[in-house]
Amino acid sequence: MYRYDGYDHQMLADRVAQFRDQTNRYIDGKLSETEFLPLRLQNGLYVQRLAPMLRIAVPYGMLSSVQLRKLAYIANHYDKGYAHFTTRQNIQYNWPALVDVPDLLADLAEVEMHAIQTSGNCIRNTTTDQFAGAAPDELEDSRAYCEIIRQWSSFHPEFAYLPRKFKIAVCGTADDQAATQVHDIGIYIVKGDNDEIGFRILVGGGLGRTPVIGKEIFDFVEKKHLLTALEAILRVYNREGRRDNKYKARIKILVRETGVDEFKKKVIQEWALIKDSSLTLTDEEIDRCQKFFDAPNYQKLGNSPEQLTDKLHSNVLFAAWHSQNVKPHKVPGYSIVTVCFKQTGVAPGDVTDRQLEQIADLSDHYSFGEIRISHKQNIVMADVRQDQLFELWKALESEAMASHNLGLLTDVICCPGGDFCALANAKSIPIAESIQRKFDDHEELTTIGEMNLNISGCMNACGHHHVGNIGILGVDKKGEEYYQVSLGGSSKNNASLGKIIGPSFAQEEIPDVVETIVGVYKEKRNDDEKFIDTYNRIGIDPFKEKVYAKAD
């Protein structure tokens, strides 16, 4: 993974010192609340319902075991012993005290980590497919480009006060797991003429109040022009994005109001001026960044060794976990393991300091000391030997981390909601739990099959409810918490936005509503048809009829 050199370290040290000074001035009353606000946000610090919330950047979701141990230490030392994985591959702490934050950031800097630009109206953490570099269906490893974008976007002097936040995702795999099409800029690594690798760029995707699928602005951009293309897009957005209304300030509204063709014209004009400037990427820089993500020292092994197949036959629980949580790897004899953090009774994405330590140890032992956080709030060990899968599973099981519901209905994506977040209209964690309790039979879950259920506590949509196969949104109805249900969303290659099924429901009705929806699906599906495919075939009406018939 990427390692800092003297320049990176210096910049980070400068940033920590800068924020320490800003925090001191704020505490001394020399910096007003309004003026401190964007400064603290650009250092990841929110003021929340109960305490500050600090969001730590995990560039494209990659973490080393050393960093994991530091995160465990921080959870223990500055927080209440746990951390939270976010839907953008970052980590949040819910309980640090403001005065401790500069020290916490200094601790993080020791392991090349920070909280820079994890919030505020600036370019946020660049995200990617959590299987990058290990997936069999990958055109090229996206992480080198993510790192190039990370550096370009960190402390960019022109784009620190954008109209609104700005999110970029890069995807190099055929099966898009990065929700690329619902980002302000979505970048697909593609093959152009003469087999040249380059980028297809979408703009104006996003969730929130106005969910939009991104539109293609360039079908092929040469590698060397990546940064100048991004800079041109950002420049047009910075100048022309709306600043009169925060809900209309994202680039998706600008693209919609300008029209994608006109917007593209403006970008091309800006791009022409800088296209061959010093910002043009060099082969040396691409090579330098790619070297950090060179394949680890894989052994020459074969697929499906006896140590694996024997255990698959003899241990039903292991086999269940294997069939849900283990995916094929590009190198023979290796697998990609996802550790699912969606246990009933635990808030989706929450992880304890002890679990962080355990994962660090296990990754050292089984996966070259590296892990990734997925946007579905789980952890990936990307390079596990197949003959060691059983041992790893045993170890996970002994720490209660062997949940085998990955990708199933109970692998809920969920924001912190009204229990923690000051923006939320409604709670989301208890909804997740009530659904998990309803569907507590694993056999039933596997019969239902692949299903994404997403819950957001308000229309800011941190739980990505628009792209859930089943989406649940907390709404405020005359001071009461209600929940709106939508169907048919997807964040995959054929991205689509869910459609609202009808009037919203009270909290206690939700598990039954989900059960009814699942019942309709099971009745109507053909053979192995996935929920999303059945939905696309039969439409929303059969679901609607059943759900509301029952309510009457």
Next chain:
Amino acid sequence: MPKLINKSAVIDNPWTVMKVSTGPEILQVVPGKNFIVPLQFWKLYQEELNEYDGNIAVWLDSNENPEQITGELDSLPLIALNFPVFSDGRSYTNARELRQKYAFKGEIRAIGDVLRDQLYYMAQCGFETFEIRHDQEPELCLDAFKDFETGYQSTITEPTPLFRRR
């Protein structure tokens, strides 16, 4: 008078910002001044401004595009860019474009809600002088230019991005 700094010191400020576009009579009332006039004023009263015996510069608000004055850049010793509120980032792009796109050689000045914590980025984007808000301490502001030793990007002060320097 608001205090003016460059990147290393507090400096004299011979210029007065005409905050709102009034009638051209003002020029007769105060002769021999150095005025930074609003874009509207500058466009409407070219003739009167040409006859004026003091120096004239122009300021753009954050929603005004420098392309409106590209024909006249050589005659302007200074262009000021306004920050109506410090969190409005458009003037960063305007400063950069004045240098990069329009090759403006004169002084670029930040006016308006100009605060200590944005000065470093402003300097990177091509601002040279800063009319800091009345409550800002000039000495503290001067420290801002040392906030970072270097950055990753290609900027006006360091056109070579770090990846070509490391």
